[in-house]
Amino acid sequence: MPHTPSRRTVLRGVTLTGAAVIGFDPGARSWATPEAGSGSRSEPGSASTSASASGRNLVGIPPLDGTLVMDDASLSAASEDYGHIVHRRPAAVLRPGSVRDVVAMVRFCNRHRLPVAPRGQGHATNGQAQVEGGLVVETATLADIGPVRPHSATVTVGAGARWSEVAKAAIAHGLTPPVFTDYLELSVGGTLSVGGLGGQSHRHGAQVDNVAELQVVTGAGEFVRCSPTRHPDLFHAVLAGLGQCAIVVGATLRLVTAPRTVRHYLLPYDDLQTFLDDQRILVQEGRFDYVEGQVAPDADGAFRVLTLEAAAYGPPAGPTPDDAVLLRGLRHNPSGVERTDRPYYDFIDRLAPAVEALKEAGLWTYAHPWLNLLLPGRSAAAVTGELLDGLTPDDIGPGGVVLVYPLLRERLTTPLLRAPHDPVPYLFAVLRTTPPQDTATVDRLLTANRAAYEAAAAVGGTQYPVGSIPFTHADWRTHFGPAWPQLESARRTFDPRGILVPGQGIF
Numbered sequence: 001m002p003h004t005p006s007r008r009t010v011l012r013g014v015t016l017t018g019a020a021v022i023g024f025d026p027g028a029r030s031w032a033t034p035e036a037g038s039g040s041r042s043e044p045g046s047a048s049t050s051a052s053a054s055g056r057n058l059v060g061i062p063p064l065d066g067t068l069v070m071d072d073a074s075l076s077a078a079s080e081d082y083g084h085i086v087h088r089r090p091a092a093v094l095r096p097g098s099v100r101d102v103v104a105m106v107r108f109c110n111r112h113r114l115p116v117a118p119r120g121q122g123h124a125t126n127g128q129a130q131v132e133g134g135l136v137v138e139t140a141t142l143a144d145i146g147p148v149r150p151h152s153a154t155v156t157v158g159a160g161a162r163w164s165e166v167a168k169a170a171i172a173h174g175l176t177p178p179v180f181t182d183y184l185e186l187s188v189g190g191t192l193s194v195g196g197l198g199g200q201s202h203r204h205g206a207q208v209d210n211v212a213e214l215q216v217v218t219g220a221g222e223f224v225r226c227s228p229t230r231h232p233d234l235f236h237a238v239l240a241g242l243g244q245c246a247i248v249v250g251a252t253l254r255l256v257t258a259p260r261t262v263r264h265y266l267l268p269y270d271d272l273q274t275f276l277d278d279q280r281i282l283v284q285e286g287r288f289d290y291v292e293g294q295v296a297p298d299a300d301g302a303f304r305v306l307t308l309e310a311a312a313y314g315p316p317a318g319p320t321p322d323d324a325v326l327l328r329g330l331r332h333n334p335s336g337v338e339r340t341d342r343p344y345y346d347f348i349d350r351l352a353p354a355v356e357a358l359k360e361a362g363l364w365t366y367a368h369p370w371l372n373l374l375l376p377g378r379s380a381a382a383v384t385g386e387l388l389d390g391l392t393p394d395d396i397g398p399g400g401v402v403l404v405y406p407l408l409r410e411r412l413t414t415p416l417l418r419a420p421h422d423p424v425p426y427l428f429a430v431l432r433t434t435p436p437q438d439t440a441t442v443d444r445l446l447t448a449n450r451a452a453y454e455a456a457a458a459v460g461g462t463q464y465p466v467g468s469i470p471f472t473h474a475d476w477r478t479h480f481g482p483a484w485p486q487l488e489s490a491r492r493t494f495d496p497r498g499i500l501v502p503g504q505g506i507f
Contacts, residue, residue: 086127159189219495
């Protein structure tokens with residue numbers, strides 16, 4: 001479990017950062033700090049000290065190993081996310097020094113009916129992890145990575161651990177998590193709350209399909225270990241449950257044998273139907289360990305430049321890649337093939353240079369009104385073709401990307417990760433960037449996202465809920481479909497006062 005810092009270390013942090021929370025005023029529904037100019041610094045949890053510092057009848061904060069702060073910089077940061085579209089300002093931010101802190105503060109917030117939301121790397125795009133006037137729990141401090149256990153091929157990590165660090169720890173033992181999102185600097189708790197799809201999902205499912213156990217804090221403030229056989233109702237309500245029943249504080253992840261090297265192919269296509277058909281063949285036959293695809297605009301701005309991206313793992317995870325076998329029967333343009341052999345970690349972290357370039361160019365702070373859909377394979381060509389025909393380079397912006405790739409429905413076993421009832425559904429993602437101050441363009445793109453979702457839903461598609469699609473409560477009931485009663489029941493059981501993650505807008 002996450003490391004617990006010493007009390008002395010924590011209090012030194014309080015002194016340097018300022019604005020440490022010392023109490024809560026139930027009447028005013030507000031947090032309190034030492035009075036300006038008092039020169040005092042009180043250890044969180046001292047009710048009598050808090051009351052004397054403020055001159056009000058305050059409820060003391062529970063003793064904490066970490067810090068609870070409400071300085072402007074912390075609150076402003078917690079009211080932002082990668083989307084830069086929604087801005088909800090919390091009343092306080094918890095930087096837990098231990099899981100005990102999360103338990104204590106969730107119980108405190110439950111008692112006073114204060115909303116709570118966990119925040120990992122802040123990579124949400126539509127305010128999902130923001131909370132107006134409540135508490136944001138920054139899980140980045142819960143980032144310990146336990147010993148890799150080769151005999152069981154598992155590792156237990158804190159919710160704030162980033163997948164890049166988990167990968168490095170596992171690879172050192174010849175193992176790896178089986179599925180990665182394309183960007184590795186996301187938190188484990190964050191992706192397990194939504195699903196975690198990637199180019200390996202056709203083989204291994206989503207990241208949520210590869211969890212042996214969760215450690216969570218429910219909305220009632222109870223610490224629970226859950227698994228498919230231990231509190232399975234909670235386990236299945238948390239994985240891809242969008243934070244509605246419990247906060248993930250740790251997870252035991254399944255691992256598989258890691259390759260030393262990867263052969264990476266970029267195959268150009270001229271025709272959308274052929275491109276999609278070949279992708280389907282590859283995932284159904286299991287030729288490659290990783291399959292994705294991108295669509296880019298041509299010189300005229302039409303989205304007709306199609307690239308199938310595939311990777312084959314070498315020993316010890318697989319045989320030495322054979323080009324003739326792997327590419328047999330594919331209908332790509334052979335003159336434009338790119339093939340590289342690279343170390344495994346370099347392959348899974350290949351976006352790192354591009355991300356640094358986006359940050360240096362200032363594009364990381366742009367608005368990101370993303371569209372993420374899951375389409376039934378039988379309708380993928382028609383829906384994707386229609387959406388691509390209506391897309392312009394201005395609709396994705398500088399640094400934007402369009403992804404299209406197939407999954408295998410039988411590998412997606414987590415009940416709350418809603419996918420179309422089709423053997424080979426496709427992920428279609430328009431990862432847009434646009435200046436955040438251009439609110440008219442942001443609004444236009446959000447409207448376009450909604451229209452695209454409706455086109456997908458009309459043929460049995462769903463949204464993959466990491467993007468920015470305007471959704472109502474009724475939409476969420478439709479989205480979860482037959483799984484809705486399970487989620488609704490779990491919400492009543494594990495978060496009876498409904499304090500967790502209101503930014504999703506589900507309940």
